Amino acid sequence: GENVEQHPSTLSVQEGDSAVIKCTYSDSASNYFPWYKQELGKGPQLIIDIRSNVGEKKDQRIAVTLNKTAKHFSLHITETQPEDSAVYFCAASYQGNTPLVFGKGTRLSVIA
Amino acid sequence: NAGVTQTPKFQVLKTGQSMTLQCAQDMNHEYMSWYRQDPGMGLRLIHYSVGAGITDQGEVPNGYNVSRSTTEDFPLRLLSAAPSQTSVYFCASSYGRVGEKLFFGSGTQLSVL
Numbered sequence: 407g408e409n410v411e412q413h414p415s416t417l418s419v420q421e422g423d424s425a426v427i428k429c430t431y432s433d434s435a436s437n438y439f440p441w442y443k444q445e446l447g448k449g450p451q452l453i454i455d456i457r458s459n460v461g462e463k464k465d466q467r468i469a470v471t472l473n474k475t476a477k478h479f480s481l482h483i484t485e486t487q488p489e490d491s492a493v494y495f496c497a498a499s500y501q502g503n504t505p506l507v508f509g510k511g512t513r514l515s516v517i518a
Numbered sequence: 519n520a521g522v523t524q525t526p527k528f529q530v531l532k533t534g535q536s537m538t539l540q541c542a543q544d545m546n547h548e549y550m551s552w553y554r555q556d557p558g559m560g561l562r563l564i565h566y567s568v569g570a571g572i573t574d575q576g577e578v579p580n581g582y583n584v585s586r587s588t589t590e591d592f593p594l595r596l597l598s599a600a601p602s603q604t605s606v607y608f609c610a611s612s613y614g615r616v617g618e619k620l621f622f623g624s625g626t627q628l629s630v631l
Contacts, residue, residue, distance in 0.1 A: 407577075415558070438618060449522075449608050449622030450561070495561060502618030505551060505576060510560035 408433040410498050412509025419486050420517050427512045429496035430478040436498040439479045440506070441470060444493045454481070486516045520544050524609050524623035531599040531630045539594040539626050541609030549616040550592040554578065554605040555625075561608065567592055568616055599630045 409432040419425045431439075437458035442450035456463045456470045456479065463470050467486075472479040483490055493513050497506040525540045543550065551566035553576075563576030567586040581603060583595040592611075596603060606627050610620040 412560075440619075442620075442622075447624070449610075449624050450620075451622065452619055455619070497617075499617030502615035504617050505563050505566050506617045506620065507563075507577075508553075508561040510558060 408436055408498055408504075408507040410496060410507050410509040412496050412512055414512060415510065416513045416515070418515045418517060421486060421488060423486055425483045425486055425490070425514055425516075427481045427494055427496070427514070428478060429480070429498075429509050430476075431498045431507075432477070433498070433500075434474075434477065435500050438499045438502045439470070439472060440497050440499075441481050442495045442497065442508075444495065444511075446492075450495055483514075486514075488516050488518050490514060491516045522609055522611050522621050522623035524607075524626050526626060527624070528627050529629070531596075531628065533599060533601060533630060535599050537596055537599065539596075539607055539609075539628070541592045541594065541623060542590050543592075543609075543611040543621070544590065545611060545613065545621065546589060547611035547613045547621070548589070549612045549614075550586065551576070551610050551612075551616070551620070552582070552584065552592070552594045553608045553610065555608060556605050564594065564607075566616060596628075601630050604628060604630045 440455035444450040469482040496509040552564040553561040565584040567573045609623045
């Protein structure tokens with residue numbers, strides 16, 4: 407089955423700097439890759455997703471890039487703010503028709 | 519609009535006790551799933567349902583039962599609780615595809631002593 411590896415497990419950045427979280431997947435059939443943000447005491451919330459027919463997708467300060475050949479995808483957050491502090495999860499699925507397989511998460515801390 | 523509602527928020531059980539974690543959604547979503555979250559382990563799928571009367575196992579189904587008698591409700595049953603089931607449990611729902619655009623509840627923190 408699919409296996410998703412996520413790095414780093416923790417990340418600290420200064421406010422205003424950029425943050426990058428990377429994930430690799432094992433199943434070349436996977437073609438749907440979402441990212442979820444989990445704030446303290448809450449459930450995860452979808453923040454951005456990408457399909458394999460697209461190499462990059464942006465939404466304001468957040469972007470996701472995908473390298474199908476290398477089977478890895480990354481989350482980029484620019485101009486980080488304290489409210490970006492949270493745990494971020496990457497995940498993979500085949501066309502969204504199979505249950506998501508999640509990475510182990512990255513705890514991002516933005517230091518003011 | 520309540521979204522996905524989980525009850526209780528906290529629960530403490532003794533080893534061997536049984537209980538049911540409740541999950542309800544009011545968005546008319548076809549797909550519902552249960553995940554457990556453990557430190558350093560991410561989110562692991564326990565069971566999921568693609569519609570009323572249809573359930574399937576996920577990555578870590580042992581010790582848990584589910585049923586889906588209505589579109590709205592998807593309870594998770596622990597038959598005989600074990601300390602290894604101490605975790606935070608999340609219910610999620612989605613519309614259209616089982617692995618796409620999940621809406622999560624706020625979680626149930628379960629401790630088994």
